[in-house]
Amino acid sequence: MSDIAIASTVPQPRSGALAIDAYVPGGSAAPAGVKLYKLSSNETPLGPSPSAIEAFRAAADTLEIYPEGSSRVLREAIGRAHGLDPERIVCGAGSDELLSLIANAYLGPGDEGLFTEHGFLVYKIAILAAGATPVVAPETALTADVDAILARVTPKTRVVFLANPNNPTGTYLPFDEVKRLHAGLPRTTLLVLDAAYAEYVRANDYAAGIELVSGAENVVMTRTFSKVFGLASLRIGWLYGPAGVVDALNRIRGPFNVSGPAIAAGAAAIADRAHIDAAVEHNARWLGELTEGVRGLGLEVTPSVANFVLIHFPKEAGRTAADADAFLTSRGLILRAVKSYGLPDALRLSIGTEEANRAVLAALAEFMAGGRVG
Numbered sequence: 001m002s003d004i005a006i007a008s009t010v011p012q013p014r015s016g017a018l019a020i021d022a023y024v025p026g027g028s029a030a031p032a033g034v035k036l037y038k039l040s041s042n043e044t045p046l047g048p049s050p051s052a053i054e055a056f057r058a059a060a061d062t063l064e065i066y067p068e069g070s071s072r073v074l075r076e077a078i079g080r081a082h083g084l085d086p087e088r089i090v091c092g093a094g095s096d097e098l099l100s101l102i103a104n105a106y107l108g109p110g111d112e113g114l115f116t117e118h119g120f121l122v123y124k125i126a127i128l129a130a131g132a133t134p135v136v137a138p139e140t141a142l143t144a145d146v147d148a149i150l151a152r153v154t155p156k157t158r159v160v161f162l163a164n165p166n167n168p169t170g171t172y173l174p175f176d177e178v179k180r181l182h183a184g185l186p187r188t189t190l191l192v193l194d195a196a197y198a199e200y201v202r203a204n205d206y207a208a209g210i211e212l213v214s215g216a217e218n219v220v221m222t223r224t225f226s227k228v229f230g231l232a233s234l235r236i237g238w239l240y241g242p243a244g245v246v247d248a249l250n251r252i253r254g255p256f257n258v259s260g261p262a263i264a265a266g267a268a269a270i271a272d273r274a275h276i277d278a279a280v281e282h283n284a285r286w287l288g289e290l291t292e293g294v295r296g297l298g299l300e301v302t303p304s305v306a307n308f309v310l311i312h313f314p315k316e317a318g319r320t321a322a323d324a325d326a327f328l329t330s331r332g333l334i335l336r337a338v339k340s341y342g343l344p345d346a347l348r349l350s351i352g353t354e355e356a357n358r359a360v361l362a363a364l365a366e367f368m369a370g371g372r373v374g
C-alpha cells in the first residue's frame with residue numbers, strides 16, 4: 001500500500017477523539033409550572049460559604065486584570081487547611097481539567113489508562129482524548145476490586161484512575177486496600193486518587209490519600225470545590241502530587257487556567273470550617289434517612305459514603321428506573337440516569353435540602369404504590 005493517505009477534505013481530529021461519547025451532565029429541566037429540585041449532579045443543597053460569595057463579588061472590581069497564574073493565594077489557603085506544601089499543589093478549572101492534564105502529560109498512543117467498571121466517566125474521555133487506550137477492570141459488588149485492577153496492569157499501563165469514593169456508586173476502598181493497590185503497581189505507573197467526595201466520608205478506615213502521595217513518586221490526589229464547597233459553577237479543582245508530576249502539569253497547563261474570582265472565592269471557602277461542617281452534618285443525617293427511607297419502600301440502595309445514593313429498580317414493566325425517572329421528573333424531581341455507567345436499572349439521587357429529600361421519599365412511595373405519570 002502506498003503511504004499517501006487518502007486525502008480528506010476537512011481537518012481530522014487525532015485518533016481516539018471521535019471514539020469519545022461526550023459526557024452528558026445531569027438533567028435540569030422540570031415540566032412548566034412544577035417546582036424544580038435538581039438532584040442530578042451531586043451539588044450541595046447548602047450553597048457556598050457566604051464569605052466565598054463576598055470574595056467573588058469583590059473580585060468583580062478587577063476583571064480586566066489577568067489572574068495570578070499559579071493560583072498562589074488559593075494554593076496557600078489549601079496548604080493551610082490540609083497542612084500541605086503549596087509548592088506541591090496544582091489548581092485547575094475543576095478537577096476535570098486536572099484529570100485531562102494528567103492524561104495529556106502521561107498518556108499517548110500505545111499507552112493504556114486503567115479505571116474500574118462503574119468508574120467516573122471523565123477518565124475514559126481523558127484517556128481517549130490523549131490518544132491512549134482505555135482498559136476497564138471489573139468491580140465486585142459495585143466496588144473497585146484491587147486484585148481485578150492489578151490483574152489488568154500491563155507494561156503499557158501508565159495511569160490508573162481510582163475515584164474514592166466512586167461516583168455514581170458511592171462505594172469506597174478502605175485505605176489499606178488503596179495502599180495494597182499502590183504496592184502492586186510498577187513504580188512507573190501513576191496512581192490517580194480522585195477524592196472529590198472525601199469531605200463527606202465518615203468511615204474510620206478511609207483516607208483521601210495525602211499520606212500516600214507524601215511518601216511516593218507515583219501517586220497524586222485530586223480534589224474539587226464543586227461538591228461540599230458549593231462552587232461547581234466556578235470550576236475549581238486541585239491536586240496534591242510529587243514534585244515531578246507537579247512540574248510536568250505546570251508545564252502543560254494553560255498559564256491562567258484558574259480565574260481570579262475562582263481563586264478568591266475558593267480561598268475564602270476552604271477557610272470557612274463552620275460552613276463545611278454544616279454541609280457534612282446535613283449530608284450525614286440525610287444520607288442515613290434517605291437510604292433507610294428508600295429501602296423501606298422495597299428498593300435496593302447501594303451503601304454510600306458520599307452525598308448521593310444509587311437506587312436500584314426492578315426490571316418489570318412499569319417499575320423500571322426509566323419509569324421512575326419519568327414519574328419523578330413529572331414531580332419536578334430530577335435524578336441522574338446512569339445507563340452510561342453500565343447501570344441501566346438504577347438512578348442516582350443527590351442529597352438535597354430537607355424539602356427536596358422529603359419530596360423524593362413521598363414521590364417514590366407513590367411510584368411504588370403504582371402511581372404513574374399523568
Ligand SMILES: *Cc1c(COP(=O)(O)O)cnc(C)c1O
Nearest residue numbers: 094095096120167196224226237
Ligand atoms: C464531581 C466529580 C469531580 C469534580 O469535577 P469538577 O471538575 O471539579 O467539578 C471529580 N471526580 C468525580 C468522581 C466527581 O464525581
